[in-house]
Amino acid sequence: LWQNGRSSLGDMIYKSITDEFFDPDSLLSSTDLSSEHKVLDLKNRIEASIIIWKRKMVQKDSKSSWSTSVRIEKRELFEERAETMLLILKHHFPGLPQSTLDISKIQYNKDVGHAVLESYSRVLESLAAAILNRVDDVIYADSKATKEAIEESNGKVSPSQFDMEKPGSHTLLDFMGWNMDQGDETKNQGDSDEYSNEQENEQVPTKAPPETKRVSYLERLEQWGGLKSPIDRN
Template sequence: MEKFDVLEEISDPGLESLRISSMDHDQSSPTLNSTHSGNSNSYAYCRTNSETTSVFSEQLTDDFTSSSSDRNSPVCWPATGRSPYQPTLSRFGGIRHNHRQDLKPADFELEMMKERFSKLLLGEDMSGSGKGVSTAVTISNAITNLYVSMFGQHQRLEPLYMDKKMMWKREMTCLLSVCDYIVEHIPPMQHLQNGASMEMMFSRLRSDIDINLPALIKLDALLIEILESFQETEFWYDEQGSISGKSLNGSFRKVPQPHRNEEKWWLPVPCVPSGGLSEAAKKHLRQKRDSANQIHKAAMAINTNLLSDMEIPRTYIASLPKSGRASVGDTIYRYMTSTTKFSPDYLLDLLNITSEHEALEIADRVEAAMFTWRQKASLNHPKTSWDIVKEHMEGDKNVVLAEKAHVLLFSLKQRFPELAQTTLDTSKIQYNKDVGQAILESYSRVLEGLAFNIVGWIEDVLFVDKSMRNKEEC
């Protein structure tokens, strides 16, 4: 198959050495352009939410240098688990008090590892009745919730606290170490000295892990490096969103702002000096914005390819309607069948989508119709890939409609880059049992969310600076 490069020209020196190649799938596209909206500042990035609490989501409870406010944060402890300082039952039924604060650091780490390993084996089912989720889903939720614990309350352009940064690296190293044992066996021919040839079985990392995991680790390090670069800045943040003693320009919310929703009043407000930022500061912000934007595109491309490789659950296939028209509705169906020159942008303008909820609903309907048409086109070739079916049945009505639905879905996701995962994507993650795919998908998803938020934070600061300069000129 052909490969495509995700990163081309990148201004940040650390990114210039990174070239990421991903397999070109049916849902891939030559370019992944992104625009940013007001939701960029939300720490609970829509593609990183998880309804199940992770075994690795305890926040910094194994670090004695963590502050008391971080330790007592409701984000620190999982909803389905117990506090690490609560008493537990002993093997004889009595109450065994947990004196972890009195343990040595080595013993403390061992106790934490025992507890987390037990939760992993239980599949997050603390009753032990065997009703837990699969190992793949458990690890996926662990990575998701670890991201929320580490970056959930980090909503500004500044370095992570040292204990959080060390916690993130240590926990991710532990979770990613599973991939070292996911291998595939190959029987290459070995030529002996006497001229004879024989096959010998060797093992190597599975190809998808060997390609994507080093790239994701590099993207992770680059995102942390971007945050580390904002140590001494000319801008600051106003927590209350109102005029304070240090704020020279007042509240950002009193300036016309297309980049932020008024509903998110809890987000810190960026403030700049009365004269605005210096040229060096603005140049630094633009460079880091471009770098984070490229990382966002790379992580999104990897995540999209991984999701396309996942098996479609039978429950989703069973829920598909019998006709694609019933899924997309009469308006979309009439346009898709009434014209030979299909324009997805014109159709999206015609639909006049006003909210992300409406956009996600249309995405679900279009995706369901696309797979319904693909199923009808593949009735005579049930085990053949879609690419081969397209070649052999070019011009078939179901093939044409499926391809138009695919183009429309891609254009919709381009127009709404912050769109949450569709029903099909969430079903794939929920029913996936491939541990390697689960780790890569969740890791790429949280990195995509962090990069998206960093771009949004930088856009906010640049917008405040522009608004301040325009105000002074008036």
């Protein structure tokens, strides 16, 4: 192992971990993780720095000075941040091979039972990562199917299907022209009806009012029988 955490992690990662504002996601995104070898190397360095800080905290735990307690608290904080980075790295890259620490725990462990447990735990870890990936795929497929079912129940139709089912596409000018033509036809029909009515009125002869015959007063008396000549009386 290295002597301290700085030499194990490197200057850039060590400054990011020991900074007041720590962001593990941005730190990992700024680190070169283009190949599996680089990811495994970063994992080895993080695990080594965690072991170094733990050993120093155990060695100086017996001292009760104020400066020592402050250093121990800082190392505990750095250790927690390094473990957070390690968990995120394992989550993003679940299929990584065993690190140097894992191999050492299995190979150089004097207790056979602990060595078997270490190897068995690594197998379980890889299987758990595979199961998590499958569960994520199932959840994604289920959410997609549920969304499509909701869209179908709401009567949402895709634009392509709507265009296929639409009998014909008309522009606004077509509709406006149709309305204008219809208005012109209606107007022309009204004009023709009015013209035909005028023609009929002209063809029908108008009857002259009957001439009133002027009757004198004597004629009216004769009609009523009230006035007769003496000859007629006899």
